[in-house]
Amino acid sequence: MVPKKSPRIPLELHQIKAHEFYQKRLASGKEGNEIDDWQQAKEYFSQHPRAILAWNLKMPYRGGKRLIKRLLLSLQSLVRVAWKLLIFPFWLFQQIPGLFAREDKDSRTFAIEVVKTIISALGLIATLSAGIGLFVNYLNSQAERQLIQERLITERFSKAVEQIGNPKEEVVIGGIYSLERIAKDSPKDQWTIMEVLTSYIRKNSPIPSNIEQLEPEERQEALEKLPSVSIPVQAALTVIGRRKVENDQAGDNLAETNDSNKIKILDLSRTNLREANLNRAILNGAILNGAYLNGAILNGANLYGAHLNGAYLFGANLYGAHLNGAYLFGANLYGANLNGADLYGADLYGAHLFGAHLNGADLNGANLNGANLNRAVGLNPEQIKSACSWEKAIYTQAKWDFDKQLWVAEDWKANQREIEKLKRDKNSDPPNPINCNTKYFN
DSSP: OOOOOOOOOOHHHHHHHHHHHHHHHHHHTOOOOHHHHHHHHHHHHHHOHHHHHHHHHHHHHHHHHHHHHHHHHHHHHHHHHHHHHHHHHHHHHHHHHHHHHSOSHHHHHHHHHHHHHHHHHHHHHHHHHHHHHHHHHHHHHHHHHHHHHHHHHHHHHHHHHHHTTSSSHHHHHHHHHHHHHHHHHOGGGHHHHHHHHHHHHHHHSBOOGGGGGSOHHHHHHHHHTSOOOOHHHHHHHHHHHTSOGGGSTTOOOOOOBOTTTOOBOOBOTTOBOTTBBOTTOBOTTOBOTTOBOTTOBOTTOBOTTOBOTTOBOTTOBOTTOBOTTOBOTTOBOTTOBOTTOBOTTOBOTTOBOTTOBOTTOBOTTOBOTTOBOTTOBTOOHHHHHTSBSGGGSBOSOEEEETTTTEEEESSHHHHHHHHHHHHHOGGGSOSSOOOGGGSSOO
């Protein structure tokens, strides 16, 4: 017996049902990810094919209702014109016998012209009818084409999601780039695809659960031994980064281009990569504005010239990360591990570094204007003075100024005393201070 072929699931219906399973999972507190929700929705529709049939019957009615109204109004106007055109020839036709009955030559000539006019009018009506028929056929073909395109996108999406769950690395990479192509062909589905990819990154590059239970020294050794991000995870990061940000549901276009060759910069703004293992990931020049990197591991990651404006890095581990020339305007690095991080020339304007670990971090030429360094761990005067605008940083208790949108010292005088103390300590002055006048940090 030949098994019955399961009906195709419309992409929009699949997304709605997957979101329902996602909401139920959150309400019940169960663990999981978007890919599991998608597969669960697929299994549901394989058991309830009538739900797909009901959707397919309802959707054409919704979209076709407005089209029918517009067609009726247009048809009403055409009927009025056609009625007048039809009446006029018949009226003329009634006058023909009387005109031919007359003996004068002019009346007969006029009657012949009337006949020609009637024939022309009938030809015009036939042409209009043919035009209306062609227009209706065009609308039907467009609607059919759109349905076929949506069906193909649904099939491609389902196949790509299955591919990224495959144990073979080359199949996974193919699935990731297939999702990128679908996002380009169907902008409305881009955000769903990005959520699938970020979920894939978190699932396939996790932080081992036992690391947090280790002692600090053992934990650091374990983190250093973690493998680099896999090729599929790096491919997923690349695909997310070069998406068209204007198609995101969040709306704001934070995409930037390289002026030299107009190639789009890796844009990971607002992406959810919390607790992901991005060990030694290549993120040069990446835009991570507003990205969620809470608890993420970025040991030895290349972040040269990266933008982390307003990024969330609570407890993130950036041990030995390269952040040369990175922009961290207002970035929240509360308790982040920046031990040994390369922050040469990084712009830390207004960054929240409360309790951050900066032991051995290279702050040479970094901008500390407005940076909150209160209770920073492992930070010595030599590191501070190697930076630019260190006299404008905050070293005591700070508070958020909503008007200025910056951190400010709660006790300005106490903060000034700390700064004066640093100035008096001549032993910590750098032997070859950097020329901060060449930078735009003043």
